[in-house]
Structure formats: C-alpha cells, structure tokens
Amino acid sequence: MDPLPGELRTDIVQAIRLGSREALIAFARGLQTALPINARFMPEPGPVPGYVDPVIMSSGSFISGSTIDLSCDAPLRAPWDVYLQGGIVAEHTALGAILAADAVYSGTSSPMKP
Numbered sequence: 001m002d003p004l005p006g007e008l009r010t011d012i013v014q015a016i017r018l019g020s021r022e023a024l025i026a027f028a029r030g031l032q033t034a035l036p037i038n039a040r041f042m043p044e045p046g047p048v049p050g051y052v053d054p055v056i057m058s059s060g061s062f063i064s065g066s067t068i069d070l071s072c073d074a075p076l077r078a079p080w081d082v083y084l085q086g087g088i089v090a091e092h093t094a095l096g097a098i099l100a101a102d103a104v105y106s107g108t109s110s111p112m113k114p
Contacts, residue, residue: 012068013085023104024080028058030103031072031084034096035060045076053077070096 002015018024028043037060045054052075059071070093074082084100087093 012087013083015081015083018080018082018104020080021076022107024074024076024082025056026103026107027082027100028056028072028074030100031070031096032058032060033103034092034099035070051075072100 003009016027018027025043025045032041032043033039035058039060043056043058045056048055054076055073056076057071057073060069068086068088070085070087072082072084074080084097087096
C-alpha cells in the first residue's frame with residue numbers, strides 16, 4: 001500500500017497491491033457495484049491510448065468528467081496495483097471499499113451475484 005496507514009497523505013490516491021490479475025479485476029468490479037452510475041455493469045480491461053497494457057477502470061462519474069468521486073483504475077500487469085481515488089462521502093467510500101474487498105476475498109467477479 002502506498003501511502004502506508006498513518007503516513008502523511010499528499011493526494012487522494014491510494015495504491016493497493018493485489019498480487020494477481022484476477023484479484024485486480026475482482027476489486028474493480030466490486031467497487032463498481034457501489035457506484036451511483038452504471039453500478040449494474042462489470043468493468044472489462046481494454047486498450048487505453050498512451051498505455052502499453054490493457055487498463056481496467058471503475059467509476060460512477062466519468063460521464064460527467066469528475067474523478068474526485070470514488071473510482072479506481074489499473075493497468076493489467078505485475079505487480080497488479082490498483083489506484084483507488086476520491087470519495088466525497090465517507091460512508092459511500094467505506095461501502096465501496098467493503099464491496100471491492102469482498103469481491104477479492106470471495107473470488108467472485110461481482111459481490112452482488114452468487
């Protein structure tokens with residue numbers, strides 16, 4: 001994790017090392033289920049101009065261009081780091097983190113589906 005818990009923060013981005021492609025995709029999909037727009041969709045990795053590797057993104061607000069809202073993105077490559085950012089309301093941010101962690105822990109692509 002970067003920054004580590006208790007360290008000085010200078011940005012709203014938290015890097016989280018997930019260790020595998022499957023965990024990274026599950027995290028992004030789990031987070032998406034908590035977002036206010038397009039929560040029913042599952043993010044898929046894809047090409048993004050300027051990136052060598054496919055990228056997966058979760059956001060409920062990219063439609064309006066805001067990235068201060070809760071979102072994440074990650075290139076699909078080792079060491080499998082996801083970049084979690086934003087979150088305006090503490091409760092919503094906590095819910096998103098719980099759903100993302102649950103998806104990684106349970107190994108499901110979506111915590112809303114068995």
